[in-house]
Amino acid sequence: MGSGEDASPTMQGNRSAMDRVLYTNRKEFSHDHIVSVAKKDRFAVVVKGFCDPEVLRIAQEKLSSYRSREQSTTDGQFWRMGFPYSEIEDETTRRRYHDEALSSIERLRSMFAPYASPEDDLRLLLDERWRAGAELMRVQGEKCFVGVCRFQGNNVDLVPHTDKVERFLPSGYQSRLQAQLSTNIYVSIPAVGGELEMWDMEPAEDEYQRMVAGRSYGIDRDRLPEPVAVVKPEPGDLALLNPRLIHAVRPSGDTTRITIGTFIGYLGEDEPLVYWS
């Protein structure tokens, strides 16, 4: 390869794809950034230094020593604190989800007292920066949980996948979501691995289900080209992405990767955002 003039179309393509990741900070983070990810003009907006350093230190200390974490029922290699919407399988787990929602929110909040938890901080920031405000999602009048902590141990691969809340909503429920976004607050990031990878690919739902067939979730990496954008977050950063586009997290090479995850529903520019996990 050598000089820049020799750059292949692929490399140029990659360069412009990387331009579709915007790096910003808390002060600048805006309504328009959220719209750009909802509309897929950008793959991701990364808010550098989202967490206050002292709050980040508490998050690392409290979460890495949290012993009552549970194994994910979707992929037993992942551990988590809080029961997420994506693990609803039937009426029993749906009941469990809503029954635990508010106490799980409180558990994370109380770990950070007397400070605001990073999740509560995010909820306030969304409410303030989004013109129509932001609130907890309700499904059939019931409040959702928000702020799932995920623990991705050594060599665990979060394989390429898309996220779509409609897969788990009650049957016959008419969702008003025009777009789904995802945010992650990065608590611990391994020195090696743990990058967020994104593809400019949005398979139709039936096509996606065919690609997943026979697996507990996600797509075999070998079936995809190289990702078009890669982000290596630092602890304390927040990333906003559009999870309807295929994305993945490279296996962690050393320490456990710890994140706090929130999905955001976009119902149009003049409607409040709704969030859940």
Ligand SMILES: O=C(O)CCC(=O)C(=O)O
């Ligand atoms: O942990 C990350 O960086 C991304 C996780 C993910 O799959 C998502 O946010 O939907």
Ligand SMILES: [Fe+2]
């Ligand atoms: Fe995801």
